[in-house]
Amino acid sequence: MSSPVIDISALHKTYSSGIRRRRVEALRGVDLVVSPGEVLGILGPNGAGKTTLLKVLLGIVRPTSGEARLFGQPAGDPSARQRLGYLPENHRFPTYLTARQTLDIYGRLAGLPDADRRVRIPSLLEQVGLVSWEDTRVGKFSKGMMQRLGLAQALMNTPEIVVLDEPTDGVDPVGRRDIRDRLRSLKRAGTTVVINSHLLSEIELVCDRVLIMNKGRIIRSGTVDEVARQGTGWRVEVDQLPEAFDPTALQARLEESGRTLVVDSGQPATLNALIDALRTSGVQILGVERHRASLEAGFIDLITSGEESGEESSREEAP
């Protein structure tokens, strides 16, 4: 197995703020390994620790304890960032620079030689659809154009890993599709991508693996299907249930209508056991329907149920 691009173990970050030094635990024992070429989506409610995790990885925030490595080097080591591109959430480019000047300056800051910048700048402006705006000051750009310029900036040094924090924030549907296409082409090129986004549909369409964070912990990790399946089950419609029938003993619950039983478990054996019990009790089964939750439903279920299966912080390996 090739060496991981990201290797994080037992990472803790506690912020102290205010006169009373109020402590906020942003990360509470995060373990994560990301392999080369993987496209990882990080989900979680506000304050889950997603951005802090990315910032620790980039050396923008220092961990309280634990270890984060990028290309085998400690996070924060400038040489590791040579192979990285980053688009922060709510990034601000100097408004007086044109798109071309912005890419030139951030390309310089990335250590890109003059000759490379001369080639990369027009190419990236073309790719993100800003060629006709190359000499326009970014102060006149819309939010969507700023995001596209931000993406171009993150790709200036042809990075091996791209870290994107809310890349489609404020972008219209067409712009989102363009960014998605760009991410897919990065994936085809073997670039590792880490995306932090609130738009679950975006993650669903692009990522190989999804990681859900809540309260500073990783509470679920897996493919989109695996995470979405957490909300998958069956709905069994029946004629009438006898008084003595107890669905809870069969891992099912009765909806308020009194005629629909819901099996939350994704296991077929559980459904079969319920059907057997219903038939034995002489209950007429009117229909069985499988419901597959979207990633969004799975995510909401996980967060609202307060599931803390990740509390033990099991090591999240790339599949």
Added chain:
Amino acid sequence: MSRSPGMTTLSGSLLLTFRELWAMRLTQAMLAVATLAWLLLSFAMNMDVVEGSLTALRIFGFESTPTEGHWDEAAGEYVSQAVSLDNFLIGINTFVFGAAYFLGTLLGLFATMPLVNGFLEQGRVDLLLSKPLSRSRLLFGHLTGVWITVFLLATYLVGGVWLTLSLKTGVWMPHFLVAIPIITLMFAVMYSVILTISIGSRSPGLGLVVTYGLIFFSIILASHEQLVPVLSGTSAALFMTIYHILPNFAEVVLVQTQLVEEAAVISWYPLVSSLLFGFVTYGIGFFWFSRRDF
């Protein structure tokens, strides 16, 4: 010849600072003020120099012979004598350079506050920190850009005034140019305060207030020879401790004047202690910048 990646990143940091200063119209405003100053001098002053001595001086069309004098006790009258051209030039330069020192620094610090704010702004600083250059290198690039700009502006103003007067009078006094490094160095010392406090508190406004406070307090510190004898023992000791710790911004102008006059400098201490203060403050600023979360 291609640059090393380290030089390329540093050039990016420098270029960003230069462009920011240019975009803030700060550089243009300072250039305009400097140009106005030496154009005013150039047009306002008209001199006739005969065999190297001053015979007449006309400023804004009024002809006069500048004089200085003393009260003659024996004669019981005020005896005047012609001012030498050298002294006249020294007077003009001392005034211009003193104004540039105080006003230039105060205005410059005020104008650069948004620069510090922009540098440390969320969404910009994290983007800068994600680049493959160390935090100290990033901060050094920013500072170098500011220092170079101030040096060039001081050179333009002081050099322009010096050149104008020298061409007008035919008297070349290169030691006047010592004002350039002094203005630049003392600006750098005061900028260390605004930068370091901004890093520590995330409030460039607070940094500016403290910096201005130090400048005005330095006027009081400059009177230490008059104040200390009238203070009690403890107060005098406290006053002198503060005098030694804080930058002696106001007192340095005396060093500058003595250098411009080509007189012996009575004490280098105000300049040296101010530079030490700046050095330590930058050290704290670099340490904070390298340690803090953004």
